[in-house]
Amino acid sequence: MGLIFDAGSDPQRRAFAERAVLRYWLRHPEMAQRYGTEGRRRCVEDLQYTLLYLEAATATGSLELFRSYTEWLRSIFICHHLDVADLAGTLETLLEIFTERGDALPAEYLADSLRLMDSMEDVPPNLLAENNPHRTLAQGYLALLLDQDRQGAADLIINAADTGIPLTDLYLHVFQPCLHEVGRLWMTGRLTIPQEHFATTATQSILAQLQPYAACRSGTGRRLLAVCIDGELHEIGLRMVGDVFTLNGWETTFLGASVPVAGIVGAVKADRPELLALSVTIAPNLPKAAALVEALRADPGCANTRIIVGGHPFNRCPDLWRRIGADAHGRDAAAAVAWADRHFALPGPA
Ligand code: B12
Structure with missing residues (x-):
């Protein structure tokens, strides 16, 4: 499976990201005024992350994977009031450098995402709004998580299990969409990292409390x-x-x-x-x-x-x-x- 940089080569990736950021910032002197030295360090860090996604996409032959990453990053730019033109400009600079190096594959992946960028979804929709048979329960659970009411959240779920809602339903229609929604709220800047961590650890502790309900039917021997x-x-x-x-x-x-x-x-x-x-x-x-x-x-x-x-x-x-x-x-x-x-x-x- 061919990677763009040598396996485990973080210094190569870092040097590449530094080169791309330098080129983009020299062409756009307002970047230095707007974001300063710390901003430049963070751009280099973020670009290394972008390169990791690009490598994963080219290595697995999946254009869709890099599109999905670009869409996610673009949503983050929009939600955090960053200029999407800078995202496009940075990806174009990467494309330019890969083309100069004769690296056709990553250049093709970048060109593909750049071409589709304007048609990408700005912000993903609320993940609890979909057709969910336990939507009210899920909404109640999420509200308690956001209130940091761990006991209330546990009581709600244990009571639901006692009333006969199967564990699989609680997993798939309550915990899963609620955690996906927590992730969406985090990426849109409406939830802090500590709030996300609270929701995660509270859910993990409730999962542990549900273990007695995980009685299995007769074993398959598998x-x-x-x-x-x-x-x-x-x-x-x-x-x-x-x-x-x-x-x-x-x-x-x-x-x-x-x-x-x-x-x-x-x-x-x-x-x-x-x-x-x-x-x-x-x-x-x-x-x-x-x-x-x-x-x-x-x-x-x-x-x-x-x-x-x-x-x-x-x-x-x-x-x-x-x-x-x-x-x-x-x-x-x-x-x-x-x-x-x-x-x-x-x-x-x-
Ligand atoms: C909780 C969480 C964390 C926790 C995880 C704690 C833990 N012990 O698990 C912590 C804080 C560690 C974390 C870290 C990070 N996270 Co996080 N995280 C989440 C969050 C909010 C919930 C994940 C979760 O539990 N979902 C609930 C479960 C039930 O859903 P699920 O994982 O999809 O699983 C279901 C199916 O996918 C499937 N499935 C999953 N695995 C398997 C395996 C098999 C074999 C099968 C058949 C099915 C299957 O079945 C599951 C059950 O039905 C998600 C949001 C989201 N959309 O999921 C972000 C999310 C996944 N994280 C994200 C990011 C960016 C990160 C970080 C990079 C952040 C950072 N800058 O540090 C790091 C990376 C850490 C790492 N190296 O892994 C992004 C990923 C975006 C992307 N484009 O890749 C997400 C999507 C948030 C977002 N909306 O931006 N995160």
Whole structure:
């Protein structure tokens, strides 16, 4: 899988970002007046992040991935009252430098996003407004999180579970949209990082309190190993996937956030689970996920383990899971279990 910079080459990426920012700022002297030295340092930092996304997109052959990143960044510019022309100008400068270097692939990805930029969505819509069977409950839960009322939020959910709302419904129609909405409010500048962290940790503690409700029906005898790829800190979605598999009779081993590739291969070889659930939320972690799939395929000790992937980039780019060599993708926990039920179904009577 070809990367634009040498693997692990942060200094190369940094030097490239510095060069692009220098060129753009020399052409636009008002940038220095407006943002100063600290602003320039942050531009270089942000551009390194952009380069990481560009590398992930070119490495996985997904134009859609870089479009999705550009749209997200453009929304952040709009919501924080930054000039979108500077975003476009910086991407054009990158395009110019890649073209000068003869790097046609990243140039093509940049040109694609620049071409589509004006038609991109300014700000994503409220994620609780969609057709949600537990919308009132979700709205109440989100309001309590935003009020930093952890006990009230826990009481609301435990009571809902007691009244018979299935755990999977609470996961998919309450926690998931509420956390997605928290992310949207953060990116639009309406929620601070501490407020987002509060909502996250409160939800994690309520998930733990719900464990007694996770009684499973009779076991299938099948085992799931659930991991986040190295560098990936978003683990709540995977946790829900693991719990929903448990509820459906699987024996789940949940290893959580940021597990190194060699560690995952070792765990698969040792435990030989039927299914590995691999979660990736941050696109720059995708090349490591692809390297993991390659390592698993190359190891005869892992031959009987199927690989299902999921998380934000896979939901944005429908064929990404194929490009990194996985066996399947699950849009959410319920879809993942539905795929596993079909895939591992015992052959019926002839
Ligand atoms: C909580 C949170 C964090 C927490 C995570 C804590 C934890 N212990 O998990 C912390 C604070 C660590 C964090 C950090 C960052 N975050 Co954050 N985070 C979020 C937030 C608000 C919620 C994530 C979540 O739990 N969602 C709820 C779960 C249930 O949903 P889900 O993850 O989509 O999972 C479901 C499906 O996707 C699927 N699924 C997921 N995994 C798998 C795996 C398999 C096998 C299958 C089949 C299915 C599957 O099933 C799940 C359940 O149905 C999201 C917003 C969002 N849209 O999700 C931002 C978000 C993901 N974060 C974002 C960012 C930018 C970051 C940071 C880069 C911020 C920074 N500058 O430091 C860092 C990166 C850290 C890293 N290296 O991983 C952006 C990503 C944007 C982008 N374009 O990539 C988001 C989208 C926020 C936003 N709107 O801008 N974050």
